[in-house]
Amino acid sequence: EAQVTQNPRYLITVTGKKLTVTCSQNMNHEYMSWYRQDPGLGLRQIYYSMNVEVTDKGDVPEGYKVSRKEKRNFPLILESPSPNQTSLYFCASSFRGRGYEQYFGPGTRLTVT
Amino acid sequence: GDSVTQMEGPVTLSEEAFLTINCTYTATGYPSLFWYVQYPGEGLQLLLKATKADDKGSNKGFEATYRKETTSFHLEKGSVQVSDSAVYFCALFYNQGGKLIFGQGTELSVKP
Numbered sequence: 194e195a196q197v198t199q200n201p202r203y204l205i206t207v208t209g210k211k212l213t214v215t216c217s218q219n220m221n222h223e224y225m226s227w228y229r230q231d232p233g234l235g236l237r238q239i240y241y242s243m244n245v246e247v248t249d250k251g252d253v254p255e256g257y258k259v260s261r262k263e264k265r266n267f268p269l270i271l272e273s274p275s276p277n278q279t280s281l282y283f284c285a286s287s288f289r290g291r292g293y294e295q296y297f298g299p300g301t302r303l304t305v306t
Numbered sequence: 307g308d309s310v311t312q313m314e315g316p317v318t319l320s321e322e323a324f325l326t327i328n329c330t331y332t333a334t335g336y337p338s339l340f341w342y343v344q345y346p347g348e349g350l351q352l353l354l355k356a357t358k359a360d361d362k363g364s365n366k367g368f369e370a371t372y373r374k375e376t377t378s379f380h381l382e383k384g385s386v387q388v389s390d391s392a393v394y395f396c397a398l399f400y401n402q403g404g405k406l407i408f409g410q411g412t413e414l415s416v417k418p
Contacts, residue, residue: 237408293406
């Protein structure tokens with residue numbers, strides 16, 4: 194089954210404790226991206242990757258890191274999480290040949306205390 | 307900079323009513339436009355898309371036309387169902403750039 198998976202789905206952590214949210218897709222998509230969803234703000238793009246070893250900042254990259262060493266994986270790293278990073282995070286992937294329509298993962302709800 | 311603005315919600319309709327959710331955009335180039343839908347507790351799903359001016363996207367009875375002259379991509383459905391209750395997001399994307407910009411979302415609630 195074609196899908197985007199994220200792990201973990203729920204995470205409660207403390208300020209400053211490094212964490213990684215994994216994202217994996219099995220559709221051989223070139224493009225992958227991370228978003229955060231906050232009430233009243235819609236989805237805002239954190240980072241995106243047009244292909245392996247190619248990443249770029251979205252609108253809200255501060256406090257986040259990403260890497261794209263393999264085509265299928267695009268982990269999101271929070272080196273020193275802070276409470277303002279409490280949010281719902283979505284990973285998505287897409288294929289250039291279909292006009293970059295995004296396939297979304299199920300989301301990761303992160304709480305930083 | 308580029309942006310997407312949607313009508314504020316929540317929008318509450320009775321079943322079989324006509325739906326319009328307004329979406330306008332500001333863009334420096336020629337983006338593709340999308341509508342995504344998010345059902346409660348789920349991730350987003352593509353509803354429809356249009357890649358150039360005057361294109362009409364359609365799916366599941368929903369339609370939207372890419373209007374360059376009014377910079378709009380309004381979502382319409384002739385007869386909504388209770389199962390259409392969800393949050394709808396308008397978005398723009400530049401194929402050459404890679405940035406995807408969403409509107410703030412419009413919650414739709416359809417009552418029987």
